[in-house]
């Protein structure tokens with residue numbers, strides 16, 4: 310029976326890189342943190358630390374209590390990105406990478422005689438060996454093989470660390486019954502609650518629903534149909550969506566009705582919009598800005614851009630639009646990221662060929678994914694009274710500040 314996708318997910322990626330680069334950390338509980346303070350959270354923990362119950366998201370203060378000897382390491386994004394490229398190359402030495410999904414996840418489409426369970430399993434073992442050979446002995450990964458991308462990712466998650474899991478079409482959907490609803494990418498808190506409200510609390514129940522039931526719960530025939538098919542192994546498009554733009558606007562409080570504060574609020578709105586853009590897996594193909602004035606007129610302008618989703622590039626675009634605005638007292642600012650393009654339709658060149666902004670976007674996506682609700686901010690953005698500097702160096706990730714830990 311044929312399988313179509315091979316999913317590679319690095320284990321405890323940031324922590325493994327630290328153990329690879331620093332032999333003194335190997336076989337020891339290690340936690341990687343954004344900032345070296347007790348109030349921040351772990352963004353990655355080694356297998357040894359996981360044994361103490363420490364997870365991504367555990368507060369550093371708690372982690373120190375749970376494991377007295379834990380080694381706390383501030384993150385080095387630049388090194389993680391370099392390692393990402395080594396791994397990417399290693400995988401490509403075995404088979405082409407179809408899509409890079411984050412700094413530690415990639416997926417390969419299996420073609421021809423690779424698309425049998427036996428051959429795919431051999432290829433998966435070869436991928437694991439190539440990664441260890443080229444990126445180092447600590448760089449273990451979990452591989453999932455399945456008839457579609459959703460299930461390949463689910464399979465990769467089923468065994469950690471160093472897993473190799475195959476989901477065969479003929480085992481579906483029963484094979485999935487051991488999973489929790491939120492083990493499926495695409496079923497977040499809100500969707501889980503919606504399922505619960507419809508009386509669905511287990512994957513077994515989920516897989517017993519008809520296409521009509523799923524469509525009703527998801528509020529879309531396309532989505533319901535897609536889930537029904539994919540849970541049974543069909544290779545149909547992931548979430549079809551009609552999303553076209555993301556926008557935010559704000560009426561300014563009277564004390565902020567001046568160019569300096571208005572610009573700062575605009576940048577915050579932009580930060581929020583860019584985070585949403587990345588969260589839903591899209592790139593912006595156009596930017597537009599509008600300003601309404603106390604003097605009762607409105608100005609707006611925009612243009613098409615090379616598909617982008619990293620905050621710095623977007624700040625640059627909006628800064629140049631802002632410079633063009635009409636004179637007057639700003640009363641309301643609004644921005645739209647338009648002509649959205651799904652990440653899978655964006656050419657690979659954005660990720661590779663030394664595109665630092667692409668790499669940064671990847672790293673920020675990874676951080677966003679890891680943090681969930683803990684947003685990642687560029688340091689300058691919250692500085693009251695200090696205009697955001699668009700010349701922030703991005704050879705390394707600028708100061709990051711993690712709110713709300």
Ligand SMILES: [Mg+2]
Nearest residue numbers: 318319320413
């Ligand atoms: Mg991972």
